[in-house]
Amino acid sequence: MNTTVEPPQVSLTNSTFAEIAAVLRAHESFVVLSHVRPDGDALGSQIAMGLALQQLGKKVKVWNEEGLLEKFSFLPGGELVTLPPNEPEDFDVVVALDTATRQRLGDNVLAAVGEAKVWINIDHHPSNPRYGDLVHIDSIAPATGQILFEFLQSQDLPLDEAIAENLFAAISTDTGSFQYPNTTDRTFEIAADILRCGIKVGELSQRLYESYPRRRIELLRVLLDHMRFDADGKVASFSLPLAMANELGVIPEDNEGLIDHLRAIQGVIIAIFFEELEDGKVRVSMRSKDERADVCEICKSFKGGGHKLAAGARMTGSLDDAVRRVIAAAVEAVNPL
CATH class of the missing domain: 3.90.1640.10 (inorganic pyrophosphatase (n-terminal core))
Structure with missing residues (x-):
């Protein structure tokens, strides 16, 4: 009991x-x-x-x-x-x-x-x-x-x-x-x-x-090859399907900080990292360089939370669906800027 x-x-x-x-x-x-x-x-x-x-x-x-x-x-x-x-x-x-x-x-x-x-x-x-x-x-x-x-x-x-x-x-x-x-x-x-x-x-x-395992750098190389840009470059994202993670042999902690490579790109306001999980959910990490593009508010709409400039959520459903819905919300947030 x-x-x-x-x-x-x-x-x-x-x-x-x-x-x-x-x-x-x-x-x-x-x-x-x-x-x-x-x-x-x-x-x-x-x-x-x-x-x-x-x-x-x-x-x-x-x-x-x-x-x-x-x-x-x-x-x-x-x-x-x-x-x-x-x-x-x-x-x-x-x-x-x-x-x-x-x-x-x-x-x-x-x-x-x-x-x-x-x-x-x-x-x-x-x-x-x-x-x-x-x-x-x-x-x-x-x-x-x-x-x-x-x-x-x-x-x-x-x-x-x-x-x-x-x-x-x-x-x-x-x-x-x-x-x-x-x-x-x-x-x-x-x-x-x-x-x-x-x-x-x-x-x-x-x-x-300065002590990252090589597998993390291999993951970064693959993700950068699959970068996506929306809203005239104001929104940048990449996605990690479960099959790709398994193929590369990465573990969840290898993902931390990779989103900052997107955030650092000139012109990008919102950076997003989508990670497909084994339990049928998608982990979403978001970063913003402008408080007017409040990623905490975006994540709250998907039952997540955090800070104005750094937030996250876990969404039920397919990776493709999560990408579509979250990017649409991010584009709406940055369009007026």
Whole structure:
């Protein structure tokens, strides 16, 4: 019998860092979660929180639907990240990080979480519906890792070199190496503080951005051969059919960041990456270079979400149908620009 307890649906105001820290200090058992198809912000934030809780003497588990991705396996403390178990487990506190909706935690993860006294939701996605008991959503922050740094620092919680390295990976990857428009002066100040913790930024950046497997480059070559342009070059896209992915031997994490090659093309406003999945769905990733072309709003119309300049959705149906519908919406968004 599944005894999973639903978290409260909505918390209308942000919990303070002090309120969240008090819960962390007062309880003993924790599970730290983040979204399916995790990126650097998701895993870096999870590991950082897990390490901090361990140093507080807490019992901690860190679960992700995909486990620890190969390309982030070098992060200190990465061994904390595991697949969820088959049977539900109870915890004092569930901490959900960088996850815009509860469903994005994944079916297996949600089934593995049994009873919990408190749900904490820390995120930077403006589309987050504010699920949980204690909720802190900062849509101005470019990464959840930035929120966690300020939380740990302001509450005098553990923040050593290993934690700092994970937070730097989180912030760096979610800001496009500090290039995206949501990068602020505070982001650079935090990066400087993290460097003072002793991390080797050159070595870390090389592992993050200059250690791709050859199969990823082979995938990029094929995708670039099949680029599509619409709306006089304002919309660029490519598609990855399941058969092509199998033929190339790529794994899901190889796709991350490939959309930026489309986004970087002069004249392109919206870039789209379509990926056919095994469950009969299509994963859609969208990027925009103009806030007037709000890809979050486009993705919401397909039951997705995210940010104005970066969003995604999972659509049921064929790859061809998803391409047709999403590109039509993107063309409508950029035509007035």
